[in-house]
Amino acid sequence: MDLLQFRWFGGWLVSSVKVLMTETWDTIADWYVERVRTGSAMHEFARDVLLDGLPADLDGQRILDLGCGEGLITRALALRGGSVVGIDPSPRMIGHAQTAEQASPSGALYAVDDGASPATVAAGSVEWVTAGLSLNNVPDLAAAIRAVRRVLVPGGRLVFTIPHPCFEAPHARWSLGADEPPGRVVGNYFAEGFWRSVNPVGARRAGNQHRMLSTYVTSLVEHGFVIESVAEPAPDARVVGEHPLRAGLPPFLLVSGLRS
Template identity: 35%
Template sequence: MTDENLQDVAARWDGNADQWTHDVRNGYDIYREFFTFPAFVDFLPPLAGLDVIDFGCGEGTNTRRFAQMGARMTGIDLSERMIGHALDTEDKHPLGIAYKIASYSADTGFPGASFDAVISTMALMDGPDFEAAMREAFRLLRPGGFLAFSVLHPCFITPGLGWQRNEAGRATALCVSRYFDRTTFTEEWRFGSRPAGEIVEPFAVPRFPRTLADYLNGIVAAGFRIGKIGEPQPSRQACEADPRFARWRDLAAFLLLVMAERP
């Protein structure tokens, strides 16, 4: 990892920040609302009363939800504009959350053994140095503390994925390729649930492809003991809200959840 890598990631998310904040807070991120966040909450142990740091907190929507579950929250993100949005909301509707501009792949500036839990939702796949993030998570945790995170499933969300469809246009299989291609790339996309006819610039999201072994070995190398793995399927409610979720219920895994303990 170089400073140039981090600066590029920060610049990308600074550029995304205003539209991202608007879209997330207006409910356009239906994957978050109906699938990725509820699945993560179901995966977690109770957070009430714990000191918790959120790696890659973005504009703070999930961080605030964790605070409402009773955690004493700290959020860090590399993007100054994302943290600005988070701080603005905290000022207007305080929940006692501390935010800081910091990379989760470097020394965050907090003393060692400061937290009971390190959590991260759909952010660690967007950073250039996962191994360094695991080392920093280990440093920040008290003995017996836990790490829990969600990422796009590396076995299925590969640089060469594509849906196979029948004559009616219904997805019948997911084709994956380039699983071992770790070339960094920038993915451009918009939330698909935004109002029809509304035109916005696509988000530019840096991607750092990894294999399943890259993730699991990075966790173990930092000193963690892996305790639980999750590959959740969308709920019936999610599939009713948007039929596209049925692809991830029936054909392939979208999400990988990992929990590990600091001995």
């Protein structure tokens, strides 16, 4: 144990102990699901940002939701008429998604599977792949992009969001204005690789793969995708209400690519 810290996160003073952490998406699944389903402005905004990158009517469209977690986006896609399968490597997350589907059927299907080498999805079987805040959790980005290309039909599209890499680099933190102006203090943006947040109420305590924005763009181009759009949506009133310091920063990056 190194240090007991007290920091502000989203308006709450919390303590954290810097230790060698071994959290995974399975171990934080119950906490994560409760947070998402009891009202999280950031998760709702992330969902809406991704959905804004797809047609409002998805009737007859086949969709793979890669890294679906507890199914927040998967259910929304199914309710737009899409034929949706959500995959995630966390059995506990998929269990929560299936329980939600049983309680309120949307037509979505789920499977435990690895987004970098999906064994449950056939080649050329979907028109869309969505990845909401999931590619930043995949250790091998190139393998994941190749897998996406394999399952998409020619002319199919990948639409994904990631935490904005410019502001969610390892060791980025919030300045509260004591010795420096209030705002976001970013660490080493160029330090790509796996890292864990010490925030005890943050999902990235389970780990995150930091990559530069250019790494995502280059990987798409190298694997035969035409980039159609890149967006940095400003946080909405819900997010600013929960996290006032985010008012001037885009929390997420939204990218849409066409399979050539």
